[in-house]
Structures are given as structure tokens and as C-alpha cells.
Amino acid sequence: KCFLFLSLCFVFDSSDAQQKSFPKSPTEARFITSDLSNFWQAFDKIGNSTQNPFEEYIKNGTIGLQGFIPNRIMSADELLKMVMARKSDYLKTRNVDSLIKAKEKLIKPYFYALEYWYPEAVYPPVYFVMGRYNSGGTSSANGLLIGAEMLTSLDHLAELVIHESVHFQQKFPNGGNTNLLQQSIIEGSADFIAELVTGLKGNPKANNYGNAHKDELCREFADLMDKQNFQDWLYGTSGKDKRPNDLGYWMGYEIVKSYFDQQSDKKQAVKEILNIKDYKIFLRKSGYLNAYYKG
Incomplete structure (x- = not known):
């Protein structure tokens, strides 16, 4: 991990x-x-x-x-x-x-x-x-x-x-009651801001695999993101299609990065990322999965 x-x-x-x-x-x-x-x-x-x-x-x-x-x-x-x-x-x-x-x-x-x-x-x-x-x-x-x-x-x-x-x-709107979308954004935002702070990019296996298989992963994630089952995405060994562990970190990172890149006030963007009140609204504003999710 x-x-x-x-x-x-x-x-x-x-x-x-x-x-x-x-x-x-x-x-x-x-x-x-x-x-x-x-x-x-x-x-x-x-x-x-x-x-x-x-x-x-x-x-x-x-x-x-x-x-x-x-x-x-x-x-x-x-x-x-x-x-x-x-x-x-x-x-x-x-x-x-x-x-x-x-x-x-x-x-x-x-x-x-x-x-x-x-x-x-x-x-x-x-x-x-x-x-x-x-x-x-x-x-x-x-x-x-x-x-x-x-x-x-x-x-x-x-x-x-x-x-x-x-x-x-981070402040969460619903404590520990999370689904795959929220949990991936929680973890991905921590990776994103850590990179912003340190200048050090991590998780090369997940990043390389995710970027190389973006389309199929986005489709799969869009279908599963409302579920509270993290299998094949977070906190465990994935046995699916030889993917690396914890691709939810990569997905959350990409969603957060997409949101951040669109904001003119970057410090305000960081504050908003740390204080997300509705993860579905945040996802829509990021635009990252718009081609895969029409909710």
C-alpha cells in the first residue's frame, strides 16, 4: 500500500x-x-x-x-x-x-x-x-x-x-459511514495534498496502472462508488485482473486533482477539499467521471 x-x-x-x-x-x-x-x-x-x-x-x-x-x-x-x-x-x-x-x-x-x-x-x-x-x-x-x-x-x-x-x-459530514466514493476521495485527497505539500509523488504502481487503464477503471468505479464494499479498490489485496492494491487512492487523487485544477484560488480549493460536505456534488464539480456517471 x-x-x-x-x-x-x-x-x-x-x-x-x-x-x-x-x-x-x-x-x-x-x-x-x-x-x-x-x-x-x-x-x-x-x-x-x-x-x-x-x-x-x-x-x-x-x-x-x-x-x-x-x-x-x-x-x-x-x-x-x-x-x-x-x-x-x-x-x-x-x-x-x-x-x-x-x-x-x-x-x-x-x-x-x-x-x-x-x-x-x-x-x-x-x-x-x-x-x-x-x-x-x-x-x-x-x-x-x-x-x-x-x-x-x-x-x-x-x-x-x-x-x-x-x-x-479532514472533516466528514457523516463520520465513519462511508461508501467507496467518499472513502476514495478521503484517501486520494490525503495523497494529493501530501504531494502538494512535499513535492513528492507516491504510489507509483497504482498511478501507473490507473493511468494505463483509466477508461475501464472509471466505468467500473462509477458502477460501484455508491456501495459500501471496498473490495478490489481499498484496504486489501486485490485478486482482480492483476491490478495493484488500493486503486481507490488513485481514483480519489484524480478526482481531487481535477477539482483543484479548475479552481482559481488554490488555497481556497484546499480548504474545500478538506471540508467536503457532499461527495457526489464534489464529484460532479470535479468533472472527472462525467463521461461515466450521469447522476
């Missing part, structure tokens, strides 16, 4: 987060890595007693780690099972903490770029935690959550952090 985005379906309602008080200045953005050192302390205790050492990891975890437990870590027992099954893979990320701290200085300027495009942005803490290889990044009401075990390479960490930062700014 793009930039290691192996998160479950993104259904966090950022309106809850907006009610909390988060810094409005990029200078106050913080990377929190204390859960990583706690994880390795627990890791080194494996086999030393009959008690599961990851119980302490979870008990002493940050509020970010607590938000990563439902649907991801699940429990100390489930985490221990995964660690024992993939011990060598976890060990490859043992030094990721120091690498993240070095990357933080390089990523901070992108927060200023986000502020330029969206002055109303807030900058919640970015929590780096160790999970179970099922989520690279997501957002919670308390901040951004990054699954550090996925970060065998930090080459795309900037895109990942900014993508999730964009999600944090």
Missing part, C-alpha cells in the same frame, strides 16, 4: 479531534518515540519469566499506543504471538528510533508548507509505536499513529506523516 499505508479502513472522524486543543503552529509539532524504547525493553524480557512482557509495554504506553490497540495490536497476547512468529523482522527495526529522530528535522519544514496551504491546520503529536504488522499509519482523536515496525526504510516517512496529518485536518 502507498507509503506503507497498511492501515485498516480510515474511519476516524477528525471532527472529534478538532474539539481538542492542539498546537496551531508547526513549531510545536512533536514526534513521540517513548513507546519504541518500552517495546524493546519488553522484547528483551521474552523468556525470562512466565509473564507476558508486552503487558507492561501496553500498560505503560502513551495515549497514542492506547489508540493503536483496537483493531491493530488487539492485546499483549496477540502481540507476543506476532513477535515470536516474526522475531527476525522486528529486529530489523531495532534502531529505527534514532533514525526517526534524525528524520524529524527534515520533516518539520513540511508542516510549514501545510500551514501555507491550509492556515487553519493543527499539529497533533506524532506517536511512533510498535504494532503487529497490520497498520503503517492512522489517526486518532489524540494524534497521528505510526506503526514503526513497518518502517524498514524511512525513505517515505515524510509522505506518510503528511498524509496522516492531512487526514487529521
Whole structure:
């Protein structure tokens, strides 16, 4: 998945987060890595007693780690099972903490770029935690959550952090009750604005495939976009016609780009993209699927 985005379906309602008080200045953005050192302390205790050492990891975890437990870590027992099954893979990320701290200085300027495009942005803490290889990044009401075990390479960490930062700014009209159209625009807009902010274009497999098969994909998407079934488009491995995973990101990106390109006030366009009230109206205004959808 793009930039290691192996998160479950993104259904966090950022309106809850907006009610909390988060810094409005990029200078106050913080990377929190204390859960990583706690994880390795627990890791080194494996086999030393009959008690599961990851119980302490979870008990002493940050509020970010607590938000990563439902649907991801699940429990100390489930985490221990995964660690024992993939011990060598976890060990490859043992030094990721120091690498993240070095990357933080390089990523901070992108927060200023986000502020330029969206002055109303807030900058919640970015929590780096160790999970179970099922989520690279997501957002919670308390901040951004990054699954550090996925970060065998930090080459795309900037895109990942900014993508999730964009999600944090988004306001949804109906919380987590989404269909394929809304969810694709939610994800595609995060990719689009992350690219706008960083200048870095991601998801080459989906982009290349999508651009090469645009007509048939647009026809298929137009038929399915009102459904709440994301199969073959989002959050999973697609077995259909050898397509890459998560083409919904590509489709959403193209819809958002089409809308953005038509607007004379680009900053206002970004604000509108982050505050979509009706996804069908937004789609029509974008014009992207007009040849395939007459609703």
C-alpha cells in the first residue's frame, strides 16, 4: 500500500479531534518515540519469566499506543504471538528510533508548507509505536499513529506523516459511514495534498496502472462508488485482473486533482477539499467521471 499505508479502513472522524486543543503552529509539532524504547525493553524480557512482557509495554504506553490497540495490536497476547512468529523482522527495526529522530528535522519544514496551504491546520503529536504488522499509519482523536515496525526504510516517512496529518485536518459530514466514493476521495485527497505539500509523488504502481487503464477503471468505479464494499479498490489485496492494491487512492487523487485544477484560488480549493460536505456534488464539480456517471 502507498507509503506503507497498511492501515485498516480510515474511519476516524477528525471532527472529534478538532474539539481538542492542539498546537496551531508547526513549531510545536512533536514526534513521540517513548513507546519504541518500552517495546524493546519488553522484547528483551521474552523468556525470562512466565509473564507476558508486552503487558507492561501496553500498560505503560502513551495515549497514542492506547489508540493503536483496537483493531491493530488487539492485546499483549496477540502481540507476543506476532513477535515470536516474526522475531527476525522486528529486529530489523531495532534502531529505527534514532533514525526517526534524525528524520524529524527534515520533516518539520513540511508542516510549514501545510500551514501555507491550509492556515487553519493543527499539529497533533506524532506517536511512533510498535504494532503487529497490520497498520503503517492512522489517526486518532489524540494524534497521528505510526506503526514503526513497518518502517524498514524511512525513505517515505515524510509522505506518510503528511498524509496522516492531512487526514487529521479532514472533516466528514457523516463520520465513519462511508461508501467507496467518499472513502476514495478521503484517501486520494490525503495523497494529493501530501504531494502538494512535499513535492513528492507516491504510489507509483497504482498511478501507473490507473493511468494505463483509466477508461475501464472509471466505468467500473462509477458502477460501484455508491456501495459500501471496498473490495478490489481499498484496504486489501486485490485478486482482480492483476491490478495493484488500493486503486481507490488513485481514483480519489484524480478526482481531487481535477477539482483543484479548475479552481482559481488554490488555497481556497484546499480548504474545500478538506471540508467536503457532499461527495457526489464534489464529484460532479470535479468533472472527472462525467463521461461515466450521469447522476
